[in-house]
């Protein structure tokens with residue numbers, strides 16, 4: 001709650017910076033930063049170390065980077081995420097590219113800040129599965145962390161809430177570099193930056209294909225929630241661990257037994273609003289960096305951009321409920337190719353190379369002093 005006001009302010013600032021959302025397509029504005037977690041180079045570097053550090057998980061095996069790999073667009077290749085060892089997740093691991101611009105995080109918008117998100121990821125049973133008090137204790141046994149936390153936050157010992165702040169600061173640096181994005185170079189005036197096919201795709205995007213109804217502004221999202229009727233994964237019925245996770249997730253969110261026994265479907269925004277009209281709605285994702293973030297959709301059900309375009313061309317999925325904004329589009333094969341070329345032009349030609357940091361070692365604390373010796377002359381018994 002404390003943070004709600006600053007985030008709302010940041011969101012307003014972002015909206016203002018974006019200008020009119022519909023159809024606008026400038027490069028990304030500066031990232032919004034909450035006033036109670038200002039950025040600094042030392043904080044970002046600490047956050048980078050923590051992002052790679054598996055000590056922030058239940059059994060010390062599963063760092064953030066395990067499911068958000070830089071070489072896979074800060075996501076994963078599998079349809080649904082690998083999950084914490086012994087589990088599988090029920091949703092596709094989201095890219096962290098440009099994550100700082102979202103007003104709500106997760107596919108169903110369950111969380112409102114990167115700081116809160118980091119905690120829920122590290123603690124969540126099918127993600128990091130860590131206990132916060134235990135993770136904090138682990139950090140306190142790493143002398144270099146003690147030094148770095150003290151320098152950045154001024155507290156004597158590392159605190160777990162400061163860890164989430166540092167990780168959030170690091171995530172706010174994962175922003176597409178406009179100079180590497182063909183579409184951004186083209187909008188900035190370099191006429192040869194976009195191949196003709198992608199230019200035709202941009203026209204289709206705003207016209208016949210109607211994608212711009214939901215994918216607007218520099219981030220190519222209305223930050224809203226829509227039901228598309230994305231198909232279930234073919235393996236849903238037979239995959240035991242996926243079924244366990246789906247039912248457990250539903251139970252966690254207060255869904256009645258009768259309902260989740262009837263279907264393992266992911267209800268999306270309905271979990272938050274408790275309104276059946278929101279069933280199956282998910283947050284419109286950004287369309288930046290898609291070349292690096294396959295597979296697509298909340299459950300990773302579509303593995304290529306061509307499959308996504310085919311899906312929208314059919315007017316979305318079969319299942320009700322579905323947004324009235326989706327209608328069959330009647331795209332020709334050439335038009336589909338153009339649309340895919342445009343989508344690809346929103347990705348960096350080559351994302352900056354990322355090297356994994358060397359993690360600082362854990363060391364035992366100095367032994368505690370024994371209780372004060374009895375006064376001299378008292379007893380000398382052995």
Ligand code: HEC
Pocket residue numbers: 051056062063064065066067068081082083084089091092093094095096099102104105106107108114117118119121122126127128167171
């Ligand atoms: C076991 C795999 C796994 C681990 C470990 C994991 N994540 Fe995730 N992450 C996911 C999945 C899956 C989602 C989507 C979940 C959902 O929508 O319910 C996600 C979503 C996110 C999002 C939201 C992105 C968006 O567009 O809304 C952020 C931010 C994020 N993770 C950061 C982290 C951080 C920071 C850590 C470490 C503290 C972490 N993740 C650990 C799998 C993982």
Ligand code: HEC
Pocket residue numbers: 205209210211212213214215225226227228230282283284285286287290293295296297298299305308309312313323325326339343
């Ligand atoms: C009614 C709003 C709406 C319209 C219109 C729409 N989208 Fe989407 N799009 C969404 C939502 C919501 C999702 C996520 C759905 C999910 O995961 O269940 C999505 C997902 C996607 C994805 C997957 C991205 C990822 O990271 O997984 C791509 C690519 C995409 N849309 C492209 C398009 C294109 C191209 C068009 C036009 C042909 C289009 N969209 C039209 C709302 C829309």
